[in-house]
Amino acid sequence: MKKIFVLMTLMLSFSVAAVIDVYDFETAEQEALFRTLTAELRCPKCQNNNLADSNASIAKDMRQKTYNMVIEGKNEDEIVTYWIDRFGNFVLYKPPVTLGTAILWVGPGLFVLFGGIIIVRNSRRKSRIATDDNDDELTSAEKNRLAKILKDSEK
Incomplete structure (x- = not known):
């Protein structure tokens, strides 16, 4: 009976393991820019989560693309404009007044x-x-x- 309990506990513990994205930055400014952008940009699928909080596959792709653009040296305006061109103002938590x-x-x-x-x-x-x-x-x-x-x- 103990063996079955241990086996069930191990099986359940593997299902709750989550992947945590780890990004390496060259400077602290790049990391701060990445964190700011992922907090300000909305996940198009979740609609109520920002990129940092969402586990949707599109949010993961957007985080990766944002990371790549930050490493390339693009500034905040260029990155935000890139995402607005693809998803419209909906991708922003604070859209401009139109x-x-x-x-x-x-x-x-x-x-x-x-x-x-x-x-x-x-x-x-x-x-x-x-x-x-x-x-x-x-x-x-x-x-x-x-x-x-x-x-x-x-x-």
Whole structure:
């Protein structure tokens, strides 16, 4: 029984072993640039992880390509531009403000504002209609007409 338990424990321990990417850099600045870029770039598959945190195969490929570009001596702007050309602004966690992103940020606020305006206008209209319905007083012309009708009906 002990042998089966030990065998099962060994089999399970091999399944949890994960590969950790190890990159060698020539300078500390290159390593800092790589770490900054992998933290700022989004994994296209995971969509909520950056390249440093993602285990997706595309994220591994992107980390490797980013590492190669850093070693080649490319700066941050060149590397970011390379990834934007391939994946669009989606690859950035902080995309630049464009018409498309402005609509995404301002749109919900405008929707709530216009909805509030519609609600206020409808409630005012209903209260105005309710006060008009409660106006039970007759004008003098209506009183005269009513008196005439009642007089005619008595004859």
